[in-house]
Amino acid sequence: MIRPGDRVLVKTTDEEIEGVLMQRPEIVPGNALILKLDSGYNVGIAKNKVKSINLLKASERPVATRREIKARADLPKVVILSTGGTISSKVDYKTGGTFPALTAEDFVINTPDILEYANIEARNISQVFSEDLTPKHWQKFATEIAKEIKKRYAINPLCGIG
Numbered sequence: 001m002i003r004p005g006d007r008v009l010v011k012t013t014d015e016e017i018e019g020v021l022m023q024r025p026e027i028v029p030g031n032a033l034i035l036k037l038d039s040g041y042n043v044g045i046a047k048n049k050v051k052s053i054n055l056l057k058a059s060e061r062p063v064a065t066r067r068e069i070k071a072r073a074d075l076p077k078v079v080i081l082s083t084g085g086t087i088s089s090k091v092d093y094k095t096g097g098t099f100p101a102l103t104a105e106d107f108v109i110n111t112p113d114i115l116e117y118a119n120i121e122a123r124n125i126s127q128v129f130s131e132d133l134t135p136k137h138w139q140k141f142a143t144e145i146a147k148e149i150k151k152r153y154a155i156n157p158l159c160g161i162g
Contacts, residue, residue, distance in 0.1 A: 005059030010035065012049040018056065019043070071119040078118040079148050080104050083141060084127035 002008060004023040009016060010033065019035035022042060033045045033053075071077075082088060082104035090102065104122030108114060125144045128137055 002053055002055050003059075005061070006055055007057040007059070008035070009054045009056055010045060011051045011054075012045060013051060014049065017043065017045065020059070021053075072115075075117065075119045078120055080107065080120055080122040081141070081144055081148070082107065082122065082124045082126075083137075084124070085130045088127070089129075 002021060004021050006021050007019070008021050009018050017035055017037075019037045022034040022036050031047045033047060033050065035043050035045065037043060082102075088102040088107075102110075104124050108120045108122050114120060125141065126137060
C-alpha cells in the first residue's frame with residue numbers, strides 16, 4: 001500500500017513525475033495528488049490524468065515514545081484520557097502532513113506543574129483526528145469514561161453515582 005511519505009513514480013497521460021507522496025491538505029480537492037519534488041517544490045496532479053503510481057521506496061513511519069509518570073502517595077488521583085486529534089499531532093516534514101504522536105503521558109510531561117497537585121494516570125483511548133470522529137468513537141469515549149467512574153465510585157442504579 002502506498003502512503004504519504006513514500007517515494008513514488010507517477011505516470012500520467014503527459015509525463016512521469018518522481019517525488020514523495022504528500023498528505024493532501026484540506027484545501028486541495030480529493031481528485032488531486034500532491035508530490036514533493038527533489039527541488040523542494042510541490043506539484044499537484046489531477047487523479048484523472050494518473051495512469052499508474054509505482055512505489056520506489058517506502059518511508060519510515062514515525063513512532064511515538066512513551067514516558068513513565070511516578071505517583072506520590074500524598075496526592076489525589078486524576079485520570080486523563082487522550083483521544084488523539086490535532087492537539088496530539090506532530091508535523092512530519094517529509095510528507096508535509098501531521099500524525100498523532102503525543103501520548104497522554106506526553107501531555108503530563110509537557111506540563112510538569114500538574115504533578116504538584118495530583119497523581120496523574122494518563123492513557124490513550126484513541127488516535128483519531130477530529131474530522132474523522134464518528135458516533136462510534138463518541139460511544140467508545142463514553143464507555144471508557146464510565147469504566148473510570150466505576151473504578152472509583154459505587155454505582156447505585158436508582159440514584160446514579162453514589
